[in-house]
Amino acid sequence: MAEDQTGDRRMFAGACAAIAALAFSFAALSGIMYQLKGEYLLDNGQIGLIGGAGLWGMAISQVGFSSLCDAIGMRKLMRLAALGHVAGVVLIVTAGGFAGLFVGALVLAIANGMVEAVCNPLVATLYPTRKAAMLNRLHLWFPGGIVLGGLAIWAMAGLDWRLMMAIVIVPTLLYTWLFTGPAFPPTEAAQHGARFGDAVRAIGTTPVFWLFLGLMAITMSLELGPNRWIPAVLEAGGLPGILVLVLINGVMAIARGNAHAVLGRVSPVVLLAVSTATAGAGLFWLSFASGMIQTIAAALVFAVGISMVWPTMMGFVAERTPRTGALGLGLMAAAGSLAVGLVTTPLLGTIADRHLPRAIEAAQTRVLAQQVAAAPATDPTLRAEAQAILAAPALPEGTGDFLRRIAVDEARGPVAKAAADLLHPAENRSGLLSFRYLVPFALLASLIFALVAFRDRRAGGYAAAVERARFQQGFP
Numbered sequence: 001m002a003e004d005q006t007g008d009r010r011m012f013a014g015a016c017a018a019i020a021a022l023a024f025s026f027a028a029l030s031g032i033m034y035q036l037k038g039e040y041l042l043d044n045g046q047i048g049l050i051g052g053a054g055l056w057g058m059a060i061s062q063v064g065f066s067s068l069c070d071a072i073g074m075r076k077l078m079r080l081a082a083l084g085h086v087a088g089v090v091l092i093v094t095a096g097g098f099a100g101l102f103v104g105a106l107v108l109a110i111a112n113g114m115v116e117a118v119c120n121p122l123v124a125t126l127y128p129t130r131k132a133a134m135l136n137r138l139h140l141w142f143p144g145g146i147v148l149g150g151l152a153i154w155a156m157a158g159l160d161w162r163l164m165m166a167i168v169i170v171p172t173l174l175y176t177w178l179f180t181g182p183a184f185p186p187t188e189a190a191q192h193g194a195r196f197g198d199a200v201r202a203i204g205t206t207p208v209f210w211l212f213l214g215l216m217a218i219t220m221s222l223e224l225g226p227n228r229w230i231p232a233v234l235e236a237g238g239l240p241g242i243l244v245l246v247l248i249n250g251v252m253a254i255a256r257g258n259a260h261a262v263l264g265r266v267s268p269v270v271l272l273a274v275s276t277a278t279a280g281a282g283l284f285w286l287s288f289a290s291g292m293i294q295t296i297a298a299a300l301v302f303a304v305g306i307s308m309v310w311p312t313m314m315g316f317v318a319e320r321t322p323r324t325g326a327l328g329l330g331l332m333a334a335a336g337s338l339a340v341g342l343v344t345t346p347l348l349g350t351i352a353d354r355h356l357p358r359a360i361e362a363a364q365t366r367v368l369a370q371q372v373a374a375a376p377a378t379d380p381t382l383r384a385e386a387q388a389i390l391a392a393p394a395l396p397e398g399t400g401d402f403l404r405r406i407a408v409d410e411a412r413g414p415v416a417k418a419a420a421d422l423l424h425p426a427e428n429r430s431g432l433l434s435f436r437y438l439v440p441f442a443l444l445a446s447l448i449f450a451l452v453a454f455r456d457r458r459a460g461g462y463a464a465a466v467e468r469a470r471f472q473q474g475f476p
Contacts, residue, residue, distance in 0.1 A: 011122065012123065019142050027242075028153060032165060040098060041404060041405060045346065045349050049349075050105050052342060053105040055109060056338050056341025058334070059337035059341065065077055066333075073184065080114055081111045085168055089108065092165050113333075116330070117326070119138060121326035125185050135314050143252030147253060150245050153167070202321060203331065216332050217339035219310070220340050229352075233352075236425070244299050256308055267456065267461070269450075273446050280446065281301055285298035353397070353400060355434070357400070360400070364422055386402065
């Protein structure tokens with residue numbers, strides 16, 4: 001298929017705008033998590049479930065719709081995605097509590113999954129000889145969109161969080177307009193006569209695909225798990241968390257924009273081995289970080305590590321298992337989204353909650369609990385929690401919820417401020433500590449990538465492996 005025709009360029013621009021809409025939704029939901037905790041009195045576990053639904057919903061959508069790109073048509077799927085983006089935003093901004101926020105995040109995630117289900121095979125089809133490089137350029141707009149969306153959220157500081165969420169509509173309108181003109185091509189697999197059954201058989205009989213499916217769960221957890229939590233965790237410590245997220249994704253955008261130069265010098269698997277080790281080092285440092293300078297330095301190391309992992313993983317699968325087609329790319333994206341949404345994001349919140357009591361200043365908390373227990377107008381439930389804190393030798397697990405309820409009660413004046421002063425630094429410390437639990441997985445992934453690279457080198461190199469794979473799967 002000829003590349004770089006006018007229609008192809010407009011379609012590629014539409015795909016980039018759609019990925020930006022996905023990124024805006026990620027930035028907006030991540031950026032308002034701290035406000036949601038205060039407004040709806042949600043703990044880290046509940047916020048993790050909302051943030052996770054914004055990711056595992058993508059997995060359902062990616063698997064369900066990636067196999068329908070040729071059957072239903074890419075244009076119809078992108079129209080459904082646009083409707084989903086609008087509906088998800090409306091559900092979130094009109095939510096009355098946890099359930100409404102959860103459903104809105106899920107609808108938004110399903111729309112995001114449709115975007116991934118269409119745009120990855122679309123770009124692989126438009127640029128069959130430059131898949132890894134062009135997928136990196138496409139997914140430049142995920143961190144790029146987070147930069148733009150994050151800056152917009154930061155500029156809206158002090159405004160209602162519902163306005164921040166509504167910015168997702170802007171790139172949604174843009175990609176809807178860009179996709180109104182050119183005709184969508186059949187996927188590359190369909191052009192070569194591959195049917196859905198062929199993709200299923202290729203997936204079932206290609207061991208390297210299953211290996212990378214598992215690795216995708218790890219690598220996407222390294223990227224999106226911490227990124228989902230960074231704004232809330234850093235804001236608890238008095239740092240501009242959304243700007244740190246913008247910085248991380250700015251580095252990612254620059255790196256993905258220049259991925260072709262890097263991939264011209266090293267193979268994708270070598271890049272993945274180095275990247276995941278670097279990401280692990282950055283997370284380990286970030287888990288100990290304190291203060292603006294150290295936090296930014298650790299975040300930069302982390303950003304360099306994760307910058308090119310996602311699109312390079314997708315490019316590897318597109319090049320080494322071409323007959324898996326859109327279904328293969330959809331399953332890859334789904335494996336990562338499922339892991340981050342169902343496991344990593346909620347688990348990081350649960351780990352933070354578990355470590356929170358140990359991070360809270362115990363003596364001052366007991367003084368605060370005495371004041372609350374002695375106040376005549378105290379709610380019976382709150383008084384019971386205060387008495388439990390005073391009776392226990394160590395701060396109980398519910399101490400964080402106790403402090404949250406006091407901190408949002410403006411009528412308590414100095415007591416509310418004292419609760420916030422105890423809670424917020426502790427949430428910062430316990431949240432950062434949770435990132436350390438991902439480091440062993442980063443090192444495991446790096447080792448496996450290094451072994452794959454070593455195997456490729458002994459068999460003639462990465463390019464030779466790609467040619468063998470295309471020949472074995474019937475692609476010219």
